[in-house]
Amino acid sequence: MKNKILLTLGILSLSSCTSTNIHKPEDTSYKLQSKIAMQRVKDTNPLAKQDLVSREAMQYAMLDKMNVRESRQRREFSRIQEQQRKDFLQIQQETTGKFDELTQKFADSSDQFAKTAKSTQTKLDNSVAGFEARTDALENRFRMIATSVEENSKMQSKFFEDMKVSYENKLAFDQARLDREKEKENTIRGVIDNMYDQQDKAIEQFYVYSKEDMLPPSQWVALEEAPLIVHVEDEKFEDLLLRSLNRASVHSGPWQLKWKLAKENENLLFTKFSLDAETTFGQFVNNVKAYILNYNGVQLQFRLFKEKRVLIVSDS
Structure with a gap:
């Protein structure tokens, strides 16, 4: 028995030397080293050496896994970075x-x-x-x-x-x-x-009473044809017409002046006149009517009632 053990150790020593001299790998990987370690386990009989080789193989295997994992992580990291x-x-x-x-x-x-x-x-x-x-x-x-x-x-x-x-x-x-x-x-x-009963006598009495310069009735003319001379300055229309009628009465006999104006036209009586005229009473009346119509817009009417010798001035 003792001889068999010595023979086995001698063979292992020779095999180890031969393998070391002939197959000396450079840069062996973890997997290859793990296989060699496992082979050693199979070829080694002592239990102490077998446990030592097993632990070494496990370390190589763990290192290989770690290397693979690191490589995979590095590739994944590179992919993520890219x-x-x-x-x-x-x-x-x-x-x-x-x-x-x-x-x-x-x-x-x-x-x-x-x-x-x-x-x-x-x-x-x-x-x-x-x-x-x-x-x-x-x-x-x-x-x-x-x-x-x-x-x-x-x-x-x-x-x-x-x-x-x-x-x-x-x-x-x-x-x-x-x-x-x-x-x-x-x-x-x-x-x-009493004009119709005693016309001549009444007229003569009025003539003597009111107008000493009035012509006798035999020389009277129509009121429209009575000559008239007027020289006034800023005289109101009412006074002017009354003055003109009195002056015309010298040649036409006495006449009475009456007004029939609407209330809104009573201001015509205060219209001022300034004129120098030598004409007839009829022409004077026509000029006055035209002036009032142009400047006041009122059409005056002069009506003569010869029987009663009345001149009525109206606006209608």
């Missing part, structure tokens, strides 16, 4: 494209804003110019209105003052006319009432 690089480049390109697009949009917006600002400024300038023009026009109009208001105020003041004076004059004139007509009526009442 994918991240590609994703980064793609994102960078997309970002660059979007940035270029935004830059172009910003440039377009800037151009549009510049155009809009220019157009707005032009409109604003035009609006300011128009506003200044309208302001000047309104200012001029305000001045004109202010001037017109001032002139109207002055005219109204003058008108009211004239109305007051005219009203006072009218009251005085109406009273004087009433007194004069009353006196005249009392004077000629008998002449008019």
Whole structure:
């Protein structure tokens, strides 16, 4: 038994030396070393050596697995890095494209804003110019209105003052006319009432009483043909017509003047006349009618009642 063990150890030693001298690998991998270790386990009989070789083989196997895992992790890491690089480049390109697009949009917006600002400024300038023009026009109009208001105020003041004076004059004139007509009526009442019975006598009595310069009845002419000379300055229409009728009565005999005017036309009595005329009473009346119609818009009517020797002036 002892001889067999020594023989086996000698064979192993010889085999180990031979293998070391002939097959000395350079750079043996973990798998190959693991196989060699396992082979040694099979060829080795002692249990202590067999356990040692088994642990070494397990270490080589674990190292190999770790190497494989590390290699796989390295490849996976490289793949992930490459994918991240590609994703980064793609994102960078997309970002660059979007940035270029935004830059172009910003440039377009800037151009549009510049155009809009220019157009707005032009409109604003035009609006300011128009506003200044309208302001000047309104200012001029305000001045004109202010001037017109001032002139109207002055005219109204003058008108009211004239109305007051005219009203006072009218009251005085109406009273004087009433007194004069009353006196005249009392004077000629008998002449008019008895004109047909004692015409010549009544006329002569009136002629002697009222007009010392009146022509005798035999030389009287129609009232329209009676000569008339008038020289007046700022005389009221009522006084002018009464004066003219009295002067015409020198050549046509006595006549009575009556007015029949609407209330709104009574102001015609205060119309002022300034004239120098040498004409007939009929022509004088025609000129007065034309003047009143042109300046007052009222058509006057002069009616003669020869039987009662009355001249009635009316507006209808």
